[in-house]
Amino acid sequence: MNAFTIETVNWRHSKRRLKRLRDRVFVCEWRIPRQSEFDEQDPLSEHVLIIDSDGSDIATGRITPEGEIGRIAVISHHRGEEIYNVLYTxxxxxxxxxxxDDVYVQCELDGVNHFESQGFHPIGSVFMDCGIPRQKMSCPVSDFSWSRVELTH
Known part of the structure; x- marks a missing residue:
């Protein structure tokens, strides 16, 4: 098991670090338009940063005041069950x-079955976000378990 440091941070004090990590994953790697990646929820949300043993930021995610978990960005060579487990936990x-009471995600369609296996249920219709079909899903906090199934990549 790798050694990670987990920091709960706010946008005001950690905006530069969060933007750098999300730019690298979403804007450069996934080609999401920068104007779509950063939004009005960032200053209102709580953010998590995961730092490796070398002191490098390797993953981030946020949770909005309404309970929506999103903006999950993990540097490519760190993607795997362990880092996602740490982040979601x-x-x-x-x-x-x-x-x-509940948490929400907006997952890509190929992730629906995975989130359903963790206690999430679809809400509403499939929608498009930056050209990607997505499904909003909900789960009671008491039912959420990231470890119910292994991640597949």
Missing amino acids: ALLQIAKEKDL
Whole structure:
């Protein structure tokens, strides 16, 4: 198991670090337009940064005040079950501390079955976001378990 440091940060103090990581993953790698990647939810949300043993930021995610988990960005060579487990566990802990009843995700369609296996249920119709079909899904905080199934890549 790798050694990671997990930091809960806010946008105001960590904007440069969060933007650098999300730019690298979403804008450069996935070709998401920069104007679509950063939004009005960033200053309102709680963000998690995961730092490796060398002190490099390797992953981030956020949870909005309404409980939407998103902007999950992981540097490509760190993607795997362990890092996602650490990231989602930290975001779920924030949801519990805020006494949220439910958490939400907006996943790509190929991720729907994976999230369903973790206790999520689709909400509404499929929609397009930056040219990517997505499904909004909801899960009671008490039912969420990232470890129910292994990640497949």
